[in-house]
Every structure is written in structure tokens, then in C-alpha cells.
Amino acid sequence: MSIADLRKDYSRASLSKSDVLADPIAQFGKWFDEAVMAKIAEPNAMSVATVDANGRPSSRILLIKEFDPRGFVWFTNYASRKGQDLEQNNNAALLFHWVELERQVRIEGRVEKISAAESDAYFNSRPLASRIGAIASHQSAPIDSRDALDALFVQAEQSVGSDVPKRPEHWGGYRLIPDYLEFWQGRRSRLHDRIAYRLHDDGRWERERLQP
Known part of the structure; x- marks a missing residue:
């Protein structure tokens, strides 16, 4: 079978303007809870797309760690490629794809760093090895080998010793403040349902x- 012949007809559900809540964050929460209840693998996984100063886009899969009326939060290395992109252009887009429910959610907006206190609180809640890994890794920077990376981890582990690891300044959280959300429900014959929310100045x- 050729790639062009790979297709699936969607038939699980439908979506109309009368089905969705007035608040898009609440609507996202409803769909997120349904994804969790459906026992989808990593329902918190999302694609994060950024753009650099030259307009070159890049995307990667990250895990959302919090969402509320203020926006959508994830954590990473500020010196990584996405961190550098966001320093130059703070517009970004998120994409959730819950295949089993035949659903997607697109979210667009501007991104800002969360407070140091919020980043500290989450960093301190992480497993010890994850905290040491964040200290050791210069994310997105070239490295000669896996052995060299493992050596950086051992070095960071030894430097921490029996102390409680402190969050490095190069690591922390971002919050995307949305001005556009789109809820997509797969339908038959590619006539999918798409309900979009746009934020007005008021x-x-x-x-x-x-x-579709």
C-alpha cells in the first residue's frame, strides 16, 4: 500500500457551536479530562512551534504541566533552540492531537516566562535524576558522544552531592497566553468539525x- 492510500474515516463524534463552552480554557479542560479518562497515552503531550528572528519555524513535542485562565505552562532550558526563538519572537503555537478521540486542539498566542518562584516550585517537585539532568544538559548544544553526556550527568551529580539541587538559572517555565484556540473533531468524508475562538481587545x- 502506498502512503497516499493510508487514510481513516472518522466517525466517533461531532462538534457544533452549541456543544462547546463559552470559555475556551474551560472547553479545553473538558476535552483534556476526557482524554485522561479515555486513558490515552500521554494526553499532556503537545507540539510546541516557535519561529526564530529570520522567520524559520521549528517544532517539538513537550509536556504541558499546568493550564488555567492565565494560559498554558511548560518547562524547559531557556538556552535551548526554542528558548532562543522565544527571545527573538515570543509568538508560538501549541497542538494537542488525541488520536483515539479523533480530536485536535490548536492554540496560538504570545509567550512569557513564569515567575522564578513558580519555576522553583515545579523544579523541586521533579524526581532527583530529572533535576540533575536539567543541571547537566546544555540543551540543543552539540556534544561529541553519549558517553560525554553521561559524564556531564555524573559531574553534576557529584557537584550536588547530598545537597538539595537548586534550579539552575537557565531552566524554568514558560506560559503561552492564548488569543486563538481551535477545536477539531474528525468527521466522515473529511468534512471535519472546526470551532474556533478568537480573543477581542475587550x-x-x-x-x-x-x-474543514
Whole structure:
């Protein structure tokens, strides 16, 4: 079978403007809870797309760690490629794809660093090895070999010793503050349901149906 012949017809559910909540964050929470209840593998996995100063895009899979009316939070190395992109252009996009539920959620907005206190709180909640890994790794920088990376971990582990690891300044959280969310429900014959929310300057969210 050729790649062009790979296809699936979607039929699990439908979506209309009357189905969704007025608040898109609440609607996201409803769908996120349903993804968790469906026991989807890593329902918190999302693609994070950034753009550098030259307009070159890049994307990668990360894990969302918090969402509320203020936005969507993840953690990473500030010196990584995505961190450098966000320093130059703080617009970004998130994409959740819950295959088993035949659903996607697209989220767009501007990104800012969360407070040091918030980053400290999450860093201190992580497993010890993960904290040491964050200290050891210069994320996105070239390295000669896996052995060299393992050596950096051992070095960081030894430097910490029996002390409680402190969050390095190069590591912390980002929050995407959304101004656009789109909820996609797969339908038959590729006539998918798409409901989009756009934020107006007065803080009001407008809902509209988009053609597939």
C-alpha cells in the first residue's frame, strides 16, 4: 500500500457551536479530562512551534504541566533552540492531537516566562535524576558522544552531592497566553468539525465555525 492510500474515516463524534463552552480554557479542560479518562497515552503531550528572528519555524513535542485562565505552562532550558526563538519572537503555537478521540486542539498566542518562584516550585517537585539532568544538559548544544553526556550527568551529580539541587538559572517555565484556540473533531468524508475562538481587545471570546 502506498502512503497516499493510508487514510481513516472518522466517525466517533461531532462538534457544533452549541456543544462547546463559552470559555475556551474551560472547553479545553473538558476535552483534556476526557482524554485522561479515555486513558490515552500521554494526553499532556503537545507540539510546541516557535519561529526564530529570520522567520524559520521549528517544532517539538513537550509536556504541558499546568493550564488555567492565565494560559498554558511548560518547562524547559531557556538556552535551548526554542528558548532562543522565544527571545527573538515570543509568538508560538501549541497542538494537542488525541488520536483515539479523533480530536485536535490548536492554540496560538504570545509567550512569557513564569515567575522564578513558580519555576522553583515545579523544579523541586521533579524526581532527583530529572533535576540533575536539567543541571547537566546544555540543551540543543552539540556534544561529541553519549558517553560525554553521561559524564556531564555524573559531574553534576557529584557537584550536588547530598545537597538539595537548586534550579539552575537557565531552566524554568514558560506560559503561552492564548488569543486563538481551535477545536477539531474528525468527521466522515473529511468534512471535519472546526470551532474556533478568537480573543477581542475587550477580553471577549468570539466563537465561529470554520470550513474543514
